[in-house]
Every structure is written in structure tokens, then in C-alpha cells.
Amino acid sequence: MNFMGYRRPDGKAGIRNKVLILPTCACSSETSRIVAEQVEGAIYVSNQAGCSEVEQNLKICFDMYSGFAANPNIYGTVLIGLGCEGCTPDKMADAIREKTNKPLEIVVIQDEGGTVNAITKAVKYARRLAQEASLVKKEEIPVSELFLGLECGGSDATSGLAANPVVGKVSDLLVDNGGSAVMSETTEFIGAEHILAKRAATPEIKKQIIGICKGLEEHLANVNQNLRTGQPTPGNKDGGISTIEEKSLGCIYKGGTRPIVEVLDYAQMPTKKGALIMDTPGFDVASVTAMVAGGCQVVIFTTGRGTPTGNIIAPVIKVTGNSKTYEKMSDNIDFDASVVLTGEKSIDERGEELFNELLEVANGKVTKAEAFGFNECSMNRICKFI
């Protein structure tokens, strides 16, 4: 089973072919936006941090933004720094080069003598990269090279009954074909972690799964917070999800049933293939961006209440198990899984249909969020700026 994708010099394969304008910090974020707007085929992601950070926050920033540049959907990157930030352009360039040998150009605003000069130089680089990218021919790539991110947000009680089980089938199908699927949001393992732990491929992975849940609760307790005050969200409760246990038990269906072979830290790239877990917060946007930084070329996102969330690097396929939401928010939702609630189709049948939709998107079909050009970006943080 193959899809048509773009082979990269680092050996990986993308399903999109974009030039990334990448800010090292908040101060170069707007300049990056302006550059991307000048060049067809170029995109940018905002950066709301990158300076005045403790070491752990800085590490997250390096991991995340270097991961964006290394994502296989990116042909090459123009890195734009300010010049005095904690997340220095040199170190960010090193972090990118550790992950990939794809084209990389660097522009530093203070070195260029201001915004206009920096934009001029960066636009020239971006135009050249966009032209080079246009010469990359699509070729047949085995489906085993697909890396799928699994996400849910704005859940209601249909998510655990319909949308997530259908996505779980897709996850199993992909893993059985040699591909990888990563499930994130540690918050939404809590109350179901004992079930997830049974899928661990080794005793060590079992400890890691329980450990990240325990760690998150302790992290919040250290700042006198209890995750149960924020979870489930008001919308989850209105949609029939009453406790974090109920939410999590429904959420974990989207990860399928195959052995979990690796637990990844936030925004890390995997070293193994198969069913994976990433330790991210229960905030969907900050989880999607972390999985894309980890290398996912595509994301499937379930929602009961309905959400517009997309990602500028990887297409997001939106799935709902709520027929009313599908009708009400048809410009945001790609796939209706509610037919498994009415019994019109089985979870396996609808799962196979969603797997075919995944392959179509891999082949170039534009998802609803992609058509809007949505570019949500959020990054997890350990503590305050310093």
C-alpha cells in the first residue's frame, strides 16, 4: 500500500511540500509572518516565547521549533532570529541540523540592520527555496512511512462511543501496515492509565505510562492546582462527560489496541515505529503542535462539540461522532462517525473508510482546516518567564 509523497534528502517522506519561515522568538515572529506572506508556498508558525526562559522552557522551544523544520512536509527553512534572544539562531540552526540535512538559511534582524533589510534578505531565500521545492516530483511512498498524530478536543460523550473507536481502528490499520501513530494528552489518560498500561510492550514502558500521569498530577499539586478543577471542561460536561475518568476512558480508544512501543517526551521525535504515546498537556492545540514537531505528517482530530483547529505544517482531519455537530459545523468537520451510534455501520467498517480518507489526504486532498489556512500554534511551558 503506497501514497504519493515527497522524498527528502534525510530519507523521510512528506505529504506536503512547503517552505517554512521560522522565528526563533516572539521578537522575530511578526517579521517571519511578513516574509511568508510575500512568497507563494511559504508558511510561518508564530513563536510567543524564545527568550527570558528557564532552561526547561528553552529546551521545549528548541525541541519544538527544530522539530517543525525537520517535519517531512517541509522542503526547507528560513530561520529568522532577532540576535539577542535566549533561543539563539546559531543554537536553533544546530538543533535543526542535528535532525535533518534539508535546506536551511538564517537571517538575523540585528545583523541585517532592521526589519526592511531582514525581510528583503529572507524573501530572496524563501523565493529560491520555493522554486527548488516546486521541482521535487511526487513519488510512490510505502504507507509504512506515514506517521499519524491522534488528537481529540471539544469532546462530548459521542467521542468515546463513536469517533475515538473509529479512529482507533485507523491507528491499528496503520500500525499493522508498518506505520506509526502517536496519541498524546497525558491529562486524558488519567483514570484510564491502568488500561493503557496493559498495552505497554515492556514493563519499563508500563512504568513510564503510569509515571507521566503521576508526574502531571504532582506538577500541578506543586503550584497548588488540581487538574480536576479544569477537567472535564465546561463544554465536556454540557456534552455528557462528567469526570476526568469518563473523559479518559473514552479518549484512549483513539490510540487503538496495538502494543505501545515508546513513550515520548513533549515534541520529541520517536526512535521506534508502531503505536506511540507522547507526554503532552490536555490542551489540544499544544498537543497537535508537539506531535507535528515530533514528525507527524498528518493528524486525525476527533471532536464532539466541534472545533476549527488546524495546523499549517500537517493537515488535520476532523472527525465527529455527533450527527448534530456534523450538520452544524460542516465547514469544519471532515468525517462523520455518528453512523456507528445508529448502527448503520460498524466501527470496523467506518474505520476502514476513515483509513481510506487518510490515504486520500496523504495523496494531497485538502482538509477543511487546511482550506482555511488555519495556523494555530501553542507550546507547553514549565513555569513563568524570567
Next chain:
Amino acid sequence: MSKKALMLRPVDTVATVVEDIEKGDSVCYLLDGKNESVTALEDIPAYHKIALKDMAEGEHVIKYGQIIGAMTSDAKAGNWISHKNIMSLPRNYEDEL
């Protein structure tokens, strides 16, 4: 009027109604392949939970065959079960390790 709910596992003490329920509706669900029903004691919105048995304050609520929380007040079979009458329970991670 007869309406439908999904009972996910035979041990569950709640079912998920798949349409809006009005007080007095007969709510049907399958238990081990057999049709069962419970009369709704109040209006329940679609995709929310209905109690399948009488439950006392403190009793565990079971859905997906798992504990999803504990009752914070008594409820009768046919009552609406929501965040207003159940609460999450702390985890015991040490025992799971």
C-alpha cells in the same frame, strides 16, 4: 414513548441515551443481547447518562466497565447522572506500578 440508550458493558450502572429524553419516557437498552428498559424520572439531554439502578451516595458509577467516579447524592434508576451528582476519585498510582 420508547427511546434508546447504549449500555456498553454488562456491569455498567449507567447507560448513554442517544436522543433527548423526556420525563416518563421508557428508555430501552440491550443487556447481554436482551432488551431491557428503565423509565426516565426526569428530562435527560442526548448523550448524557441515565441510572440503570438505584445508587447511594458514595457508590461507584460504572461505564465502559470501569469506575468513572462516585455518587455525591442518592439516585434512583431513571435519574440523570451528570457532573452535578458524581465526582472524580483520586488515583492510586503506587498500586498500579
